[in-house]
Amino acid sequence: MGSTSDPISNGVLAGEPRAIARAISVVENDPAGAADLIARLYPKTGRAYVIGVTGAPGVGKSTLVDRLTTVIRRSAHTVGIIAVDPTSPFTGGAVLGDRVRMNAHAADEGVFIRSMATRGHLGGLASATSDAILVLDAAGKDIVIIETVGVGQDEVEIVGTADISLVVLVPGAGDDVQAMKAGIMEIADVFVVNKADREGADHVVQTIAASLMLKMYGPNDWRPPIVKTEASNGVGIDELWNEIGRFRQRPANARERRRRTRESTRLRRLLSQRLIERVERDLPAGEFDRLVDAVAAREIDPYAAVDRLMRGAQQS
Amino acid sequence: MGSTSDPISNGVLAGEPRAIARAISVVENDPAGAADLIARLYPKTGRAYVIGVTGAPGVGKSTLVDRLTTVIRRSAHTVGIIAVDPTSPFTGGAVLGDRVRMNAHAADEGVFIRSMATRGHLGGLASATSDAILVLDAAGKDIVIIETVGVGQDEVEIVGTADISLVVLVPGAGDDVQAMKAGIMEIADVFVVNKADREGADHVVQTIAASLMLKMYGPNDWRPPIVKTEASNGVGIDELWNEIGRFRQRPANARERRRRTRESTRLRRLLSQRLIERVERDLPAGEFDRLVDAVAAREIDPYAAVDRLMRGAQQS
Numbered sequence: 001m002g003s004t005s006d007p008i009s010n011g012v013l014a015g016e017p018r019a020i021a022r023a024i025s026v027v028e029n030d031p032a033g034a035a036d037l038i039a040r041l042y043p044k045t046g047r048a049y050v051i052g053v054t055g056a057p058g059v060g061k062s063t064l065v066d067r068l069t070t071v072i073r074r075s076a077h078t079v080g081i082i083a084v085d086p087t088s089p090f091t092g093g094a095v096l097g098d099r100v101r102m103n104a105h106a107a108d109e110g111v112f113i114r115s116m117a118t119r120g121h122l123g124g125l126a127s128a129t130s131d132a133i134l135v136l137d138a139a140g141k142d143i144v145i146i147e148t149v150g151v152g153q154d155e156v157e158i159v160g161t162a163d164i165s166l167v168v169l170v171p172g173a174g175d176d177v178q179a180m181k182a183g184i185m186e187i188a189d190v191f192v193v194n195k196a197d198r199e200g201a202d203h204v205v206q207t208i209a210a211s212l213m214l215k216m217y218g219p220n221d222w223r224p225p226i227v228k229t230e231a232s233n234g235v236g237i238d239e240l241w242n243e244i245g246r247f248r249q250r251p252a253n254a255r256e257r258r259r260r261t262r263e264s265t266r267l268r269r270l271l272s273q274r275l276i277e278r279v280e281r282d283l284p285a286g287e288f289d290r291l292v293d294a295v296a297a298r299e300i301d302p303y304a305a306v307d308r309l310m311r312g313a314q315q316s
Numbered sequence: 317m318g319s320t321s322d323p324i325s326n327g328v329l330a331g332e333p334r335a336i337a338r339a340i341s342v343v344e345n346d347p348a349g350a351a352d353l354i355a356r357l358y359p360k361t362g363r364a365y366v367i368g369v370t371g372a373p374g375v376g377k378s379t380l381v382d383r384l385t386t387v388i389r390r391s392a393h394t395v396g397i398i399a400v401d402p403t404s405p406f407t408g409g410a411v412l413g414d415r416v417r418m419n420a421h422a423a424d425e426g427v428f429i430r431s432m433a434t435r436g437h438l439g440g441l442a443s444a445t446s447d448a449i450l451v452l453d454a455a456g457k458d459i460v461i462i463e464t465v466g467v468g469q470d471e472v473e474i475v476g477t478a479d480i481s482l483v484v485l486v487p488g489a490g491d492d493v494q495a496m497k498a499g500i501m502e503i504a505d506v507f508v509v510n511k512a513d514r515e516g517a518d519h520v521v522q523t524i525a526a527s528l529m530l531k532m533y534g535p536n537d538w539r540p541p542i543v544k545t546e547a548s549n550g551v552g553i554d555e556l557w558n559e560i561g562r563f564r565q566r567p568a569n570a571r572e573r574r575r576r577t578r579e580s581t582r583l584r585r586l587l588s589q590r591l592i593e594r595v596e597r598d599l600p601a602g603e604f605d606r607l608v609d610a611v612a613a614r615e616i617d618p619y620a621a622v623d624r625l626m627r628g629a630q631q632s
Binding site: 034035038039042043045046056057058130256259260263264266267268270271272273274275276278279288289291292293295296298301302303304305306309310 | 350351354355358359361362372373374446572575576579580582583584586587588589590591592594595604605607608609611612614617618619620621622625626
């Protein structure tokens with residue numbers, strides 16, 4: 001697809017950090033450019049192993065990812081990290097905090113780190129994140145870690161369609177039951193109980209284990225292990241990496257099924273975006289706003305308004 | 317729109333709890349039925365004041381909503397509550413916990429409470445929640461409270477398009493900066509620092525205040541107040557209700573702008589769902605799956621695959 005005379009895609013394929021950074025900016029900010037870039041990179045993707053990490057704010061995900069990266073680098077694997085960061089200009093302090101923390105790997109050419117902010121428009125973040133994973137994959141990173149602040153549908157989708165999903169919990173987060181309400185329990189391939197030196201760690205482990213007991217597993221099904229870590233002291237990280245390795249050695253068809261789900265979700269999302277763009281382009285100027293006004297004035301209900309928009313889209 | 321001989325819509329308009337419950341089940345599970353039902357109810361909506369409440373898991377949102385409901389009921393307003401609950405069968409315990417807690421209002425006919433689970437498909441939860449708000453509005457509830465576990469785009473959208481948005485934080489949630497990474501700071505009309513008897517409450521208040529200092533406000537702009545509460549002791553709830561009342565008294569055009577954004581977001585979301593349904597219906601059987609396979613096999617990139625789907629959709 002397309003010639004490869006493009007300097008950004010060439011730079012990405014050569015693993016150049018500056019080109020990777022520019023490519024991720026393209027997929028974040030320029031949908032048309034993203035299509036072109038991904039067309040160039042896509043044939044070289046599919047090799048990286050994608051690790052998704054999620055959990056509520058404050059469970060220590062950044063530190064965990066940092067320490068896990070140190071362990072992964074010992075075996076000479078290269079690592080790309082995408083921190084999906086809902087921080088805005090309004091709360092700029094948080095970004096700085098993360099960057100400082102991640103600086104442990106700043107001098108390591110085998111590690112590429114990038115924060116991506118959540119986007120306002122529907123599905124925008126999930127699309128940009130999928131594309132950024134492809135960029136790091138094409139750039140030859142062996143492992144891509146994608147870290148999100150969990151709970152939302154988009155974030156769960158991002159992490160849940162990684163090759164392996166880690167869900168991070170901590171003891172004493174007010175209310176264990178509440179912490180498990182995050183809608184992220186189902187997507188866990190490995191549970192991490194971080195800050196395990198804190199009081200209540202065993203209680204969290206038992207609560208997770210009790211929840212897992214309620215699930216039905218077939219004889220060959222993977223049962224999510226629970227790993228206790230103290231990321232800030234480097235405790236438990238080797239064991240976590242071992243569990244990731246164990247999961248990775250499952251039969252190829254299990255991994256393929258996950259990747260197929262990922263591609264399907266992604267295609268559906270892209271299709272939805274493109275369809276709505278086309279309708280908005282094809283509608284008479286002001287038509288959408290006029291219908292919004294009519295709905296707000298209770299002259300027409302939202303479903304009937306969408307029917308009218310659909311008819312307009314069909315005729316064009 | 318449509319005759320009103322339908323027993324569910326008639327029951328909703330008469331404020332009957334069983335009809336309200338059935339109507340919400342319809343908007344959750346039956347898209348076609350939802351369109352019909354909302355068409356019947358829509359002309360009677362637009363009167364309820366919608367309060368959105370969000371915050372990370374464990375900050376005490378349920379208890380806060382419970383106590384706020386008690387205060388609202390003192391002034392004879394009726395209340396409808398929708399708890400958007402990402403709990404799944406896998407973690408069934410949490411639902412039970414909430415229900416027990418909410419039971420304080422079980423005998424009060426002026427309060428209707430319903431949990432809604434997050435849905436798998438894109439935008440499904442946000443649509444169902446919007447429709448459920450309309451049901452409670454049509455049923456004559458004066459105040460509708462919508463409580464979500466924040467952070468995700470969908471959840472932020474739901475709460476951010478309410479008439480007023482409350483963001484709940486707590487002291488000592490591991491890391492204040494982390495707690496503010498939720499992407500929910502921008503949507504706050506009122507900040508609530510709950511569990512304010514805990515150490516560090518003033519620090520949280522100061523951190524929020526410092527963040528607000530960074531924002532530019534015009535002379536007539538609303539500046540989000542910060543209210544300290546101890547929901548489980550009933551402390552600060554009257555003050556919170558006063559602030560909600562103060563916000564509500566802003567000029568009508570500010571409120572209208574918010575509602576217009578809500579209708580616009582909703583219309584766009586509905587349109588997107590209907591468009592993708594139409595494409596999937598019109599595609600030749602198996603075409604979508606064949607393209608997913610081709611993408612997974614790296615024979616075609618995702619953007620090119622969507623182009624092909626779009627061409628198919630255009631011709632049909």
